[in-house]
Amino acid sequence: MAEITYRQAVNLALREEMRRDPTVILFGEDVGRYGGAFKVTEGLFEEFGPERVLDAPLAEAGIAGTALGAALTGMRPVAEIMYIDFCTIALDQIVNQAAKIRYMSGGQVSVPLVIRTQSGSGRSSAAQHAQSLEAWLCHAPGLLVIMPSDPASARGLLKSAIRENNPVVFIEHKLLYNMKGDVPDDGEPIPLGKARILREGNDCTVVATSTEVAKAMGAADTLADEGIEVEIIDPMTLVPLDIDTIFSSVRKTGHLVIAHEACERAGFGGEIATRVGELAFDYLDAPIARVATPPVPSPFAPILESAILPNAAQIADAVRRICLRGNVNGRIHTYQAGTGRDH
């Protein structure tokens, strides 16, 4: 075990896969000598040279499409789109082309393409550099979508993503890059589509993604002091989604809270909630609650930004609300569907 940062973990996965497979190349803005806007690719240009680590012009559709063309013709590219917000510029190549070519061609070809990007609020980046757009990508058949929440998962999942023969969008979070954590020495890839249970508990299941995982862990500590034992699940990959692990947990706890940073409306939490509703309705003791961002753009002012971001206290509140439903201060609690918080 070694303790490294999330940034170093992504870098390590890239380095290990580039050493293992000479067809793996990096293509993106400033990924070369500069080391990437978030310094994730630092040192890779020096090790692998300009033919494996290519600085692209500032052209997101061109980057995604060029990487795709290379993926169709013998390479295994990892393209970097600096912010997930900029994926909107490249969506034709990601959604209409990369995601569809294997299917439209009747299975003639595999598409070993990874698009690395990063998302999320928390640095006063305002509304065009702070979105969480994973649900858009999950909605497109043909794409795999991964959101690692710590260094070990970042490294192991990225290695699997690079070895995958379908197009993958790998979504890092800008606030996690400095997070430290242990990574195993063996460097084994983590299989895609397998959730992990980070904390076991019998009272309420909390499914959290990306930065919300650590917040949920904090909420669980608080709730444990109050006698509520929370089970925390990090799905790690949204497509494929390990709904079975979530389902088994809900069958045990009877309660489910879903926490993600993306906008609540049409967010991925709605997908998880519906799946659980379909599969585990009879096991639910209370409505499912979501903790997410309200449907407003990400504001610039730190005071506004932190006011709309879901935090540990809101996760704890949501858990209390559904677990103590009908028994809050000795009166029937009015559940406000979809708010993810008390009003």
Add this chain to the structure above:
Amino acid sequence: MTTVESRLPLAGHVSTEQAIGMLRTMALIRAFEDTASRLYKEGRLPGFLHLYIGEEAVAAGACANLRPDDYITSTHRGHGHVIAKGADVKRMMAELFAKKTGYCRGKGGSMHIFDFKLGVLGANGIVGGGIPIATGAGLSIKLRKTDQVAICFFGDGASNQGSFHESLNIAAVFRLPVIYLCENNCYALSTPQRCHQAVPRISDRASAYGMPGMTVDGQDVLAVYEAVKEAVERARSGGGPTLIEATTYRISGHHVGDSAPYRSSEELEYWRRRDPIEAFQQRLISAGIISEGDVKAMRKSIEEEMAAAVRYGEESPSPNIDEAYEDVFLGRNMHGVLI
């Protein structure tokens, strides 16, 4: 080797075999389009159909320069490019009939014919969508250090897409072996070129990217062949990309069903008189390279090939319903439900 040049003034460096091959390719494309159009109007083909009639010299002249391991990307009007690259018209027709034996097993259709064994990286339903993909093939060629090339076909309409600008810039910066072949067929659907771009010559844009650009008569198959030959040689020898504009005309409407009321009968008549197949055929006959009898025999063999293709397409089985769930990544839960 007998060259056409020696018997046809200004005709280029092609052998008689190559010249006859180009004529046959053009005639085969025309026959395919005529047949598909008839079948479509009879209600026997689902989906859309965009015909390449009138533009055959571009695909035939360009692809005559390619090897089987070279790449092309094509467009929604892609049958001609794919045939010129060597695709099997039986499997193409089966795809138009939405059959299991089609190139894409009935999951792509007219706008999405792929043949990765022949380097056909796809016709494309998104205007301009194939341009970055050809660029990526060029990057891959460069990194793998082979002497392959990629020809990227697109139209005058697509030359206004952002993907055109982004891709040509990338290809120029990395000196990629890609030939960007713009088929200027005078219309982006109904909008005439003069109304959708302020530069009359699309090839003028090449200088903005730092690559050579030229305009060629797209009705003259040998002129196209020559222009593309020079660009292919440059690309194979590491000299980077080229933008070629081939001026041509879409004789049909945008798709079968578009009566094209936005153009005059005089204009249409002008271009009908410049039919690339008739013109080249007459040149070859006048030069004594082929006879009227040869032409008849060629037409007959093409007719038979098309009849066989239609039979194959019609008689082939439809895909099994299960195949809707193949060739795509799928997640399932423990009960096998798709998620």
